[in-house]
Amino acid sequence: xxxxxxxxxxxxxxxxxxxxxxxxxxxxxxxxxxxxxxxxxxxxxxxxxxxxxxxxxxxxxxxxxxxxxxxxxxxxxxxxxxxxxxxxxxxxxxxxxxxxxxxxxxxxxxxxxxxxxxxxxxxxxxxxxxxxxxxxxxxxxxxxxxxxxxxxxxxxxxxxxxxxxxxxxxxxxxxxxxxxxxxxxxxxxxxxxxxxxxxxxxxxxxxxxxxxxxxxxxxxxxxxxxxxxxxxxxxxxxxxxxxxxxxxxxxxxxxxxxxxxxxxxxxxxxxxxxxxxxxxxx
Amino acid sequence: xxxxxxxxxxxxxxxxxxxxxxxxxxxxxxxxxxxxxxxxxxxxxxxxxxxxxxxxxxxxxxxxxxxxxxxxxxxxxxxxxxxxxxxxxxxxxxxxxxxxxxxxxxxxxxxxxxxxxxxxxxxxxxxxxxxxxxxxxxxxxxxxxxxxxxxxxxxxxxxxxxxxxxxxxxxxxxxxxxxxxxxxxxxxxxxxxxxxxxxxxxxxxxxxxxxxxxxxxxxxxxxxxxxxxxxxxxxxxxxxxxxxxxxxx
Numbered sequence: 001x002x003x004x005x006x007x008x009x010x011x012x013x014x015x016x017x018x019x020x021x022x023x024x025x026x027x028x029x030x031x032x033x034x035x036x037x038x039x040x041x042x043x044x045x046x047x048x049x050x051x052x053x054x055x056x057x058x059x060x061x062x063x064x065x066x067x068x069x070x071x072x073x074x075x076x077x078x079x080x081x082x083x084x085x086x087x088x089x090x091x092x093x094x095x096x097x098x099x100x101x102x103x104x105x106x107x108x109x110x111x112x113x114x115x116x117x118x119x120x121x122x123x124x125x126x127x128x129x130x131x132x133x134x135x136x137x138x139x140x141x142x143x144x145x146x147x148x149x150x151x152x153x154x155x156x157x158x159x160x161x162x163x164x165x166x167x168x169x170x171x172x173x174x175x176x177x178x179x180x181x182x183x184x185x186x187x188x189x190x191x192x193x194x195x196x197x198x199x200x201x202x203x204x205x206x207x208x209x210x211x212x213x214x215x216x217x218x219x220x221x222x223x224x225x226x227x228x229x230x231x232x233x234x235x236x237x238x239x240x241x242x243x244x245x246x247x248x249x250x251x252x253x254x255x256x257x258x259x260x261x262x263x264x265x266x267x268x269x270x271x272x273x274x275x276x277x278x279x280x281x282x
Numbered sequence: 283x284x285x286x287x288x289x290x291x292x293x294x295x296x297x298x299x300x301x302x303x304x305x306x307x308x309x310x311x312x313x314x315x316x317x318x319x320x321x322x323x324x325x326x327x328x329x330x331x332x333x334x335x336x337x338x339x340x341x342x343x344x345x346x347x348x349x350x351x352x353x354x355x356x357x358x359x360x361x362x363x364x365x366x367x368x369x370x371x372x373x374x375x376x377x378x379x380x381x382x383x384x385x386x387x388x389x390x391x392x393x394x395x396x397x398x399x400x401x402x403x404x405x406x407x408x409x410x411x412x413x414x415x416x417x418x419x420x421x422x423x424x425x426x427x428x429x430x431x432x433x434x435x436x437x438x439x440x441x442x443x444x445x446x447x448x449x450x451x452x453x454x455x456x457x458x459x460x461x462x463x464x465x466x467x468x469x470x471x472x473x474x475x476x477x478x479x480x481x482x483x484x485x486x487x488x489x490x491x492x493x494x495x496x497x498x499x500x501x502x503x504x505x506x507x508x509x510x511x512x513x514x515x516x517x518x519x520x521x522x523x524x525x526x527x528x529x530x531x
Contacts (some may be wrong), residue, residue: 096410
């Protein structure tokens with residue numbers, strides 16, 4: 001599939017999970033395609049980075065479910081910060097583990113999972129919809145009942161995949177991309193390279209085969225498709241470009257120029273514009 | 283006073299005070315956030331807490347102790363985020379987090395300043411603070427101690443303090459700031475000034491704290507680094523002096 005075809009399958013109002021973590025292995029080519037579409041009013045579930053920042057800046061988010069939004073080497077995501085400070089969307093702010101267990105509950109087709117996290121904190125105050133549950137055993141302990149985070153669609157980016165949807169990460173951390181895919185009715189995997197199935201086992205040990213084809217609806221070959229986030233070991237985060245992004249985000253005119261230069265065209269145009277920008281910098 | 287100790291910086295005292303947080307913890311993961319806590323954890327590992335586990339800050343457990351700005355090479359384990367979150371619930375971890383606000387019972391905020399619904403300043407988000415503070419020992423490091431950080435009431439409780447603690451595994455250990463060391467060893471677990479760093483007065487700490495601190499009549503000084511510790515800090519763990527950019531003075 002192409003990024004455009006993936007986005008063509010999405011509808012306004014959907015709940016979309018986005019894989020990766022902070023500014024690491026984000027499916028940015030798919031996010032950029034989403035920005036070029038009319039799809040809006042989204043509920044986004046994400047360990048957030050520039051994916052959330054870009055969608056927030058474009059006004060596409062109605063509700064965000066997250067534990068943080070960060071660019072890692074730049075701690076605060078500037079678009080997310082600005083959107084929150086103008087009250088731009090509804091926020092469900094969960095603890096990192098609560099988000100993981102919410103996705104896990106959805107994978108297991110459970111309505112909730114009990115978690116020893118959240119109680120006593122203001123996570124319970126700012127999310128009044130959250131309930132608690134008491135152990136039916138002798139201990140009688142009370143837990144937070146994290147609701148299953150079932151997704152209409154999941155977007156993730158991995159290093160390799162075959163055309164059937166078997167997908168492989170070659171970096172040190174799977175993040176939670178398999179959970180996102182299994183928690184979703186439709187999952188779309190972009191990857192650095194689509195290879196023949198036999199190539200997967202040659203590229204890494206069996207444990208790197210993170211995502212299985214029954215849980216994948218479509219595969220997109222998107223080289224450099226996580227840019228400017230990292231996609232180890234294929235490439236590290238583009239720190240210089242990320243700084244450029246964050247600086248542009250701080251000023252409306254600079255942001256308009258950034259959008260015009262990098263986000264107005266398709267993915268190929270984006271990659272060409274980045275290459276040209278890097279040549280200017282060197 | 284020897285020549286060596288006369289050149290001990292405030293950052294060095296903070297490193298030693300952070301390292302002390304992990305004393306006696308045994309074979310658990312030290313999870314430091316921030317440069318000075320990271321140097322402190324490595325110092326503890328190289329001296330009085332040799333069984334501590336350390337990470338490369340991403341998905342690997344590392345067995346060699348390198349400089350904070352160098353990449354460790356010797357891998358002893360795999361700890362991606364999902365395993366890290368599981369490890370938290372086993373209790374075999376002692377985290378030292380940052381705090382944008384903290385109150386007298388150790389409630390900590392890193393989420394936002396002002397009204398949560400539309401904050402005056404959006405910060406990181408709650409991150410793992412609720413699960414950390416409910417499951418494993420938790421300490422905090424504040425590089426710029428002020429009444430804006432040490433507040434009467436935090437705007438958003440992320441890490442849970444003693445007055446709101448739920449469940450059997452809550453346990454705050456200590457707070458280290460650039461002015462002193464604080465613990466909760468009081469009858470109602472309200473914050474106590476355990477020591478001031480040399481060069482700091484008790485009055486200075488009181489003036490920079492937005493709530494009344496418990497303290498003894500004579501507040502001791504934070505202990506000096508040993509000659510060996512100073513050498514490890516300066517020559518092995520932080521030869522480029524990154525700690526001096528996080529803690530001034």
